[in-house]
Amino acid sequence: MATAAHKHPNYMAIFWWLAILTVVELAVVFAPFTKMMIGVLLCALALAKAALVAAYFMHLKFETKTLTWIALTPLTIAILLIFVLMPDGFAVLKKTAGDGAAVSAPAKH
Amino acid sequence: MSQAATHAAAVEPAETPLTPESWGKLGMWVFLAGDAVGFGVLLAGYGIMRATSSDWPNPYQVLGINLTAAMTFLLICSSVTMVKALEWLSRGDRRRAIHFLLFTALGGMIFVSLQAYEWTHLIHRGLHINGNPWGASLFGTTFFLVTGFHGLHVTAGVIYLVSMVRWVLNRPDPAASYNAVEICGLYWHFVDLVWIMVFTFLYLL
8 A cells, every 4th residue: 555655746737837838849949049049948848848747747756766767767878879870970961061062063163 | 395485485576675666667667668768769860860861841841730739738638637547546436537547548549540630631741651742751751650659659558548447447446456557657658758759859849
């Protein structure tokens, strides 16, 4: 019965936070910010919403720390993966830029 | 006899400070972590392909976000009905718990239906898995792969939720089904969490 004795947080408050953050996300898309700024804001908002769901709906806040570590592992792997893929990305970009230069080069001569 | 007793004790999992309150819950978390790696790989791959593409279509213009914003809201609502089901179960009200489980499953069913409607609409407009009229063909590939993988998770979740209704019905004591329903809830909230990411990266960015 230890689990049933869990305190249930105010779920409606979390619901309103999630709804408000979703509206903010939609507002950010239309806001007159730079593309970079919009990207950073959207990522931060998405992570904030994910953290709210994990901490309250999935009770991570009230569990042992072990589960939080398990939950954070995939996030770490995904972020590492982006860095692992970067060399490939840069190689593609360099090749595309090179092709562009090769096409425009004859026009200069 | 004492030998048998020692043997039985040896197979029992030893109690350590790391022994979880519920093995099932730990198991679900480990599964979700693995599943999250799957989604993480898909999204990271999507990100790098999009970043290096010179003719990636503008997702907002092609996909539209009115319907998907409504779908996001629907999934958040279904997460709330899920936690409500668990709350009623902890208060010993099986009937209300079952109602809220069914509301949650209904939310999932509507979500999948809307996704089917959205896919049909986009396919008619020319968005295919191997090409589209707006630019990079990988746009369609990644879109159908990621939203399809998530849609399968929602479908599995609906089946899981309906089977949980049976589980609760078969157990007169509400406390006996609490743990299983909580574990099912973990899966359902995870599907919601993944959609938050998919919605942001595929539709909004």
